[in-house]
Amino acid sequence: MGKDLVQTAEKIISVRGLAKRFGSKQIWNDLNLDVQRGEILAVVGGSGQGKSVLLRVITGLVEPDAGSIQIFGRDVSKLSPEETVDMESRWGVLFQDGALFSSLTVLQNIQVPMREHLDLPQVIMDELAFLKLAMVGLRPEAAHNYPSELSGGMRKRAGLARALSLDPEIVFLDEPTAGLDPIGASEFDNLIRKLQQTLGLTVYMVTHDLDSIFTVCDRVAVLADQTVVRTGAPEELRKNPDHPWIRDYFCGERARAATA
Amino acid sequence: MLKRDQGVVLPTSVRVPGFRVELEGTVFRLEATGSWTVHEAANLDSALKRLQVPIPPTPDFTGEVDVSSIAELDTAGAWLLQRTADRWRTKGLATTFSGATRDFAILIEEVERRSEQERPQTKSEGGFSRFLVDASRTMSGVWQDARMLTAFLGAVTDTFGRIIMQPSRFRMLSFIHHVDHAGLRAVAIISLICLLIGAVVMQQAAVQLQAFGAEIFSVNMLGILALREVGVLLTAIMVAGRSASAFTAEIGSMKMREEIDAMRTLGIDPMETLVAPRILALIVALPLLTFIGDMMCLVGGGMMAIAYLGLDIATYVDVLHSVVDFRHFMAGMVKAPFAALIIGLVGCLEGLKVEGSADSLGFHVTSAVVKAIFLVIVFDAIFAMFLSAIGI
Ligand SMILES: Nc1ncnc2c1ncn2[C@@H]1O[C@H](COP(=O)(O)OP(=O)(O)OP(=O)(O)O)[C@@H](O)[C@H]1O
Ligand SMILES: [Mg+2]
Numbered sequence: 155m156g157k158d159l160v161q162t163a164e165k166i167i168s169v170r171g172l173a174k175r176f177g178s179k180q181i182w183n184d185l186n187l188d189v190q191r192g193e194i195l196a197v198v199g200g201s202g203q204g205k206s207v208l209l210r211v212i213t214g215l216v217e218p219d220a221g222s223i224q225i226f227g228r229d230v231s232k233l234s235p236e237e238t239v240d241m242e243s244r245w246g247v248l249f250q251d252g253a254l255f256s257s258l259t260v261l262q263n264i265q266v267p268m269r270e271h272l273d274l275p276q277v278i279m280d281e282l283a284f285l286k287l288a289m290v291g292l293r294p295e296a297a298h299n300y301p302s303e304l305s306g307g308m309r310k311r312a313g314l315a316r317a318l319s320l321d322p323e324i325v326f327l328d329e330p331t332a333g334l335d336p337i338g339a340s341e342f343d344n345l346i347r348k349l350q351q352t353l354g355l356t357v358y359m360v361t362h363d364l365d366s367i368f369t370v371c372d373r374v375a376v377l378a379d380q381t382v383v384r385t386g387a388p389e390e391l392r393k394n395p396d397h398p399w400i401r402d403y404f405c406g407e408r409a410r411a412a413t414a
Numbered sequence: 415m416l417k418r419d420q421g422v423v424l425p426t427s428v429r430v431p432g433f434r435v436e437l438e439g440t441v442f443r444l445e446a447t448g449s450w451t452v453h454e455a456a457n458l459d460s461a462l463k464r465l466q467v468p469i470p471p472t473p474d475f476t477g478e479v480d481v482s483s484i485a486e487l488d489t490a491g492a493w494l495l496q497r498t499a500d501r502w503r504t505k506g507l508a509t510t511f512s513g514a515t516r517d518f519a520i521l522i523e524e525v526e527r528r529s530e531q532e533r534p535q536t537k538s539e540g541g542f543s544r545f546l547v548d549a550s551r552t553m554s555g556v557w558q559d560a561r562m563l564t565a566f567l568g569a570v571t572d573t574f575g576r577i578i579m580q581p582s583r584f585r586m587l588s589f590i591h592h593v594d595h596a597g598l599r600a601v602a603i604i605s606l607i608c609l610l611i612g613a614v615v616m617q618q619a620a621v622q623l624q625a626f627g628a629e630i631f632s633v634n635m636l637g638i639l640a641l642r643e644v645g646v647l648l649t650a651i652m653v654a655g656r657s658a659s660a661f662t663a664e665i666g667s668m669k670m671r672e673e674i675d676a677m678r679t680l681g682i683d684p685m686e687t688l689v690a691p692r693i694l695a696l697i698v699a700l701p702l703l704t705f706i707g708d709m710m711c712l713v714g715g716g717m718m719a720i721a722y723l724g725l726d727i728a729t730y731v732d733v734l735h736s737v738v739d740f741r742h743f744m745a746g747m748v749k750a751p752f753a754a755l756i757i758g759l760v761g762c763l764e765g766l767k768v769e770g771s772a773d774s775l776g777f778h779v780t781s782a783v784v785k786a787i788f789l790v791i792v793f794d795a796i797f798a799m800f801l802s803a804i805g806i
Binding site for chain 1: 452
């Protein structure tokens with residue numbers, strides 16, 4: 155079948171010349187960022203540098219002031235509403251606190267995207283939801299709990315299961331390991347790596363966690379001075395930090411502990 | 415979703431999912447083709463259900479699931495294949511997978527491992543027993559509510575006692591804020607409603623009494639009705655609708671976000687900071703609003719008297735003056751602070767009962783308004799009977 159296949163660029167997300175300001179505050183200016191298919195990209199930067207805003211802009215929750223965003227090779231600003239909905243079913247987002255729907259059980263939460271986008275029999279949705287639950291490492295007993303009855307770490311896992319509900323190609327994670335204990339955090343890192351391998355995911359992850367960066371991330375993009383100042387493998391940035399913030403971040407006390 | 419060839423866009427013809435089963439020697443082979451993803455899962459599921467499980471004539475027949483022609487595979491597709499293979503196995507057909515790329519094999523194996531987990535059973539009850547359970551829960555809920563409200567009244571009294579002993583603990587700013595929100599900002603709507611209802615009562619009374627040539631008595635009726643009942647009741651119901659719901663929503667959303675727990679750990683008493691200023695603000699605001707409501711009822715009635723009965727202002731005021739007594743006015747006014755207490759208690763208590771979910775918040779806001787209005791009316795009826803029994 156090789157002949158009827160069309161080769162596409164390896165870039166799954168491509169951001170060009172992005173700018174955004176809130177009132178008089180310029181968040182970033184002329185920001186460029188590429189995400190390759192199948193990689194785990196960490197976006198790091200100081201507090202308030204606009205990492206969360208960038209995630210929201212890429213996922214279409216916030217309009218940028220200028221610039222273009224291409225996902226799956228399509229310019230997202232030029233899509234019809236139906237195409238946008240179709241696109242949205244090809245990525246999943248894990249918000250910082252899970253953002254589970256509080257009036258639904260965990261199982262129902264996982265089934266929300268299936269209900270919205272597909273027309274599946276209830277039996278299959280149940281089976282698939284239990285499968286997703288098991289894949290993110292939650293016990294089946296948690297299925298009938300409400301989000302308020304779960305711990306923070308379990309809520310994150312349940313949020314991840316919902317993000318994976320439709321087997322997306324990209325998942326966006328906003329500080330997935332923040333607020334987890336070190337053991338829970340490293341389990342979560344392994345989980346992300348494992349899922350990335352089994353499901354062929356591309357992972358876009360906002361994080362502050364040096365351990366995650368050095369254990370699971372393929373590439374790091376550093377947000378500083380209102381733009382992406384550097385991208386590269388974590389080791390590379392650590393060996394050759396040519397920006398004051400990168401030096402502080404990758405060569406500080408904690409970084410030495412993480413890489414020791 | 416995994417693709418057989420990463421980084422390529424598949425033309426539609428390759429994506430159409432399907433499968434066929436054929437017998438080759440002693441091997442039943444299920445050859446799956448196209449795109450086995452969650453988007454196709456419903457169709458594939460019903461097609462697979464129609465598929466007869468092959469029955470091996472002798473034990474040396476085996477099964478094989480050939481995935482070499484699958485273009486795209488995801489968890490749902492892998493699960494469907496896995497389920498089919500399982501069904502074959504239970505019929506005594508040793509079934510294996512073939513033709514999987516490394517990625518596909520990892521996914522299929524993972525799905526197989528994960529789908530073996532036990533499921534908790536959810537038990538569902540029949541219609542009638544569910545009805546009985548609901549009914550008994552509702553009835554015991556009424557009793558629970560009464561108990562909690564009484565206990566809460568005690569807690570609030572205790573808090574007031576402490577505030578009186580140590581006036582510095584009183585949250586003046588919060589109190590003023592709530593007087594503004596529950597009182598001042600309700601003036602316009604309460605005035606309007608009382609004006610209209612006063613006019614309607616006057617007009618209806620005049621129509622009925624005209625038949626006896628006694629239409630002038632409609633002024634008596636309006637005067638006494640407005641001051642004793644209508645003014646205070648309308649005001650209390652409006653305030654219950656506006657403020658009980660607001661109190662529940664405010665306190666409830668703080669409860670949801672663990673703010674109340676945070677206050678407790680910081681040594682701040684939520685009864686003192688949240689509940690007491692709200693209830694006190696209502697106790698001050700409701701009598702004032704009632705007074706405005708009373709006056710607007712009389713104004714509305716007066717306008718109708720002038721328009722309908724052809725009285726002039728001076729006569730209307732004279733008639734009112736001769737029938738309406740201070741005790742009528744007081745019989746209405748004395749109920750206002752108690753109604754305020756009921757509304758405040760119900761609103762705050764329902765707020766504190768809110769649990770983690772958005773559903774629970776909505777439920778308690780609704781029940782705060784319903785309970786507050788219900789209790790205010792019951793209380794008003796009891797008071798009316800009591801006052802007329804002692805001759806006021
Ligand atoms: N809706 C908004 N309106 C106005 N300003 C906003 C809005 N959203 C974000 N900001 C501002 O944009 C800046 C970047 O915020 P953002 O949440 O992206 O930071 P961040 O890099 O994610 O920080 P952190 O690491 O602390 O999460 C902040 O200064 C914030 O005040
Ligand atoms: Mg953030």
